[in-house]
Amino acid sequence: SENYRQMWTELGLDLKAHDALLGVLSEAYQNIFMAQDNRPEAMSYFDFVMSEVHGLRIKELLDEKAAGRKIIGSYCVFVPEEIALAANATLIGLCTGADFATEEVEKYLPRNTCALIKSAFGFKLGRVCPYLETTDMVVGENTCDGKKKAYESFKDIINNLYVMDLPQVKSANGKALLKAEYVRFKEAAEQLTGVQVTAESLQAAIKLVNAKRAAMLRLYQLRAADPAPISGLDALLANQVFFYDNPERFTASVNKICDELEQRIKDNTGAFPAKMPRILVSGCPQAMPNWKLPAIIETSGAVIVGEESCVGERGVRNLVDESGTSVDEMLDAIVERYFKVDCAIFTPNCDRLQHIEQMAKAYNADGVIHYGLQFCTPYLMESMPVQKALEQKNIPCLRIETDYSMEDMGQLKTRVEAFIEQL
Ligand code: BJ8
Structure with a gap:
């Protein structure tokens, strides 16, 4: 764990605040998860993952980066992991489930903003999320008004924000917008990694x-x-x-x-x-x-x-339908799948x-x-x-x-x- 501390320092975390967060997290985990009776034995994998939540997985991501991959962070299930992976990037869904640095957050967001959005800002402003700090690009998306307006301010505290537009209506026009935005995201991911998406990698x-x-x-x-x-x-x-x-x-x-x-x-x-x-x-x-x-x-x-x-x-x-043979066919299949998300x-x-x-x-x-x-x-x-x-x-x-x-x-x-x- 000394190695982890050095890793966290190098990522720019606030070690004291981070220690406090891990303390609260591990206590909550003990009280909520470990206190349950009759858990499946195979849940021990997740107990291990949680005990290493800011350790082993972060080390793995840093190793991936050292080997030339890029890490992309996201806040929404509309950001297609398939495209990131095919461009030699790893997609990480960033945590937004706890309050942090509330006073700092309220310098950027009004009080009556949902807790999920505030949490995204809090983890950044409080410098307690090693996942966020390993990312080479973070994708924001135009979903609810809260998120889309918040990303305008998020740009001031994060230097690698990419904003994806999303449809609001399940129409032919909406689907065309989603396709155009996924093509644009593919290009942005390719530019980030220097790796072209091919039919093989996308499949x-x-x-x-x-x-x-x-x-x-x-x-x-x-x-x-x-x-x-x-x-x-x-x-x-x-x-x-x-x-x-x-x-x-x-x-x-x-x-x-x-x-x-x-x-x-x-x-x-x-x-x-x-x-x-x-x-x-x-x-x-x-x-x-x-x-x-x-x-x-x-x-x-x-x-x-x-x-x-x-x-x-x-x-x-x-x-996603797996029968496509060209990149474009596969992108269409990806659009078909994501367009069904009923947010x-x-x-x-x-x-x-x-x-x-x-x-x-x-x-x-x-x-x-x-x-x-x-x-x-x-x-x-x-x-x-x-x-x-x-x-x-x-x-x-x-x-x-x-x-x-x-x-x-x-x-x-x-x-x-x-x-x-x-x-
Ligand atoms: S006010 S942030 S809680 S909508 S991940 S459901 S956007 S498809 S989170 Fe949210 Fe309310 Fe906004 Fe807050 Fe849709 Fe994306 Fe799902 Fe999402």
Whole structure:
């Protein structure tokens, strides 16, 4: 760990603040994850990953850089990992799940900005994120108003920001914009790395990312069983690690967990007893290390059986068609896949409602908890028609609006417990 300290110093981290962050993180991990009963044995891989969260993986990324690869950071599932990989870059989804350097952040962003955006600024201004500091390029995207305006100021504190435009409507024009922006991103990645994307490299990248998504989808589907073979917290953790782990190793590790879960289902054993109330969580992404709501739910007598979220099934469903032979055909296939992501920044966004209902059914959920971050207009607005539609189908729905502070823990727990009790 002395080596790590030197590595962190060289990356320009504020060691004191960083020590404090790692302390809080490891304590939360112990209290929330290690305190669970009946965890799958193969989750030990993720315990290891978390114990090395700013260590081994950062060392690996620095080794990749020394060997000539580039690191690209992102804040949204619309940034296509396939294209980055094919251009000899590694894509890292950056953490935005904790408050940091709030006073500094509020010199750039109004108070009533969502916690996720504030967190991105806080990790940079507080100099506590080694992932951000290893990046050669960071991609911002024009999604919600909060993010797109925040990136204008982010340029002042980060020197390698690239902004991707995104459609807001699922029309032919919208699709054409997404294609144009993915072509432009391919060119920017090629310029960054000096490596041209070829049909071979793009096909290999598509297969790699498809395998990673397929492993997560396999894990999700196994959660339909009763008793649920894995806790929602552990499934969420795997999905959070999805964004920055080595793709091959991640895929193998998740498939190993799935093998174990299949055996558990055969043996009729689970992470919780059978007939527990089952919850589908839907809404804003729960970025690392945001475990607040799932920890409350799973210590209140219910099990989470699915996440309708970008850190969840919305982010990984649909694979890229692998039959294309030219770069252009493959780019079209990539556009087809990403254009189906039903983020609330789209208007209208009818697919999402259908997906929530489908997931509630497929995972035998007894109720849906809609998770909205305070000041997140797209998801908070959508939560009202979502609740109405679900209740019309006799699926109870609780709308939660919260942030990353721990101040409302007691109040949230009371509301969640009351909701679970009536299921
Ligand atoms: S594709 S969900 S990852 S944009 S919570 S910052 S929406 S105010 S994160 Fe997202 Fe891409 Fe969409 Fe997914 Fe704005 Fe809301 Fe904050 Fe949000």
